[in-house]
Amino acid sequence: MTTTDFGAVHNSVLELTDRLRKADRYPLFPVVAQAGPTRARVRAAGCAAERDVTVLASADYLGPAHHPEVRERAADAPRRFGTGTYGSQAVGGFTELHEELERTVAAWFDRPAALLFPSGPQADLGVLGALAGPGDMVFLDRFDHGSITMGARLSGAGVRMFRHNDTAHLEELLNSGEAQEARRRLIVVAGLFSADGDLPPLREIAGLAQRHQSLLIVDEAHSAGALGARGRGAAELLGVLDRVDVITGTFSKSFASTGGCVCANERVADLLRHAAGAYLLTLGLSPATVGAVFGAFGVVAREGAERRRRPVELSAALHEMLRAAGVGIGASQAHVVVPTGTVDRTARIARRLVGEGLLVGPLFPPAVPIGGARLRLGVTAAHSEAELQRAAQLIATAVAEEQ
Known part of the structure; x- marks a missing residue:
């Protein structure tokens, strides 16, 4: 070549x-x-x-x-912590500011714990790389974001695509012999599909996840902040927030900055913190970025x-x-x-x-x-x-x- x-x-x-x-x-x-x-x-x-x-x-x-509060929080954070985190989060780059933002994000999504990732796609890669592997099966909507598809395929798990928003097709795949034999089953959907602007039938999908003992992961990248009575995303809007096992998201849409997040129970969060390559093998968010996200959360909470x-x-x-x-x-x-x-x-x-x-x-x-x-x-x-x-x-x- x-x-x-x-x-x-x-x-x-x-x-x-x-x-x-x-x-x-x-x-x-x-x-x-x-x-x-x-x-x-x-x-x-x-x-x-x-x-x-x-x-x-x-x-x-x-x-x-461009809200003054967001810009001021972004400018103030480097005065306290400098411009970078100077090492991976596990060994040298996890500040009090990062820890506080994790608590804020977890509380926003009404989850016990949250982790910060450098980007939304890395959050998807980290979750699927740690929670799925050989012997497991991941079920994806064919219009899921490319980072979800990439994470599922890189995990080594079997990947099955169901037709867009077609719960009958998803159920057919879940009922297949290979799905029944899988060690774990994970269903991953976007809360708001970015290319078409439509929502998934989350109530029906949550029901299927429960009946088939499958982990339900919802990527709220385009919906967090923008949808739901309190801005928690499509799962809140559609009344299934308490039935979602893992939420992934980004700060680059409604929260005026960059970076990703994952919200889950404490056991899943602890596993990701110690086993997700997309979390461990990179620097954490810069202090200025974290400060901007804090400012945006404050503005969105009030207004x-x-x-x-x-x-x-x-x-x-x-x-x-x-x-x-x-x-x-x-x-x-x-x-x-x-x-x-x-x-x-x-x-x-x-x-x-x-x-x-x-x-x-x-x-x-x-x-x-x-x-x-x-x-x-x-x-x-x-x-x-x-x-x-x-x-x-x-x-x-x-x-x-x-x-």
Whole structure:
């Protein structure tokens, strides 16, 4: 193999990116030259010229990223602990600040214990790598996040995919002979599916987990903070929080920072702390990151009800604006999804929109099925109705003209 031959699949990825760049249609990795007063508006570089854009690709759903309390907590933490943790958490990088945040996260999700991971995907990898292995079987929704699928396959356990949100198919797989013979069974689903914006049938899945003595793991990455009466996620919203065995999540969406977390009972948490490679083999979160998360938890605890209400209302408004403009949209319950079909068409639309002052989130295979490329529009509490009206008009025109 030469250094430029990476195999058919990877070569095709490079050929596609080369082609899009040559045609000036490459829409990924937008460069932010300067942040605005919120994540809903930034100054973007990488276009023909720098320009201010409205951002509909942000995961700062509740809008606390630029809150003064969040920024102050992020600035204060390094004054106490420096810029880094100076070692793995087990031997030199676990501070009082980390310990306090773990207690805060555990209390938020009403769990006995919590652990902090460097990212949400590493939380998924850590949980599945420690709780599943050869002789076990993991059941995944086919639209689960890639980090869940990766963690399940790397664990060495058997992996079975059930059709998206199809509990009858899941039950069929659980009833199979190989499932009955497995040492342990784990069911892992997203609380909110990021590519389609829909929710899983968690009540039915929890019932199946109980009947088949399976561990139920819910990844609340996109739903924690944003869903549920107290912002505990889809499991709280759907009334099954007490039936979920392990919760994974991230601070990079509603909590204005980065990093991941796992919530469970004390026995599971202790096992992960001492056996999860994704936890042990890396440095802990930087003090500034932990400080920012603390600030965000404080803001969301006080103002969460209003901050959760506004994105829901604005998302519903954008749905109606797009429908009125003749744009087909997916059946999402959270994100606004505009199916666009091919990679090339999606890239043209996204590139055109950023040039007109609108940054959207294009999703391509393998994140979505082949032929199912789309725009994911992330509405936040910081958007205005006027911005969304203009966005709907720009999107409608681009979708109609970029055939």
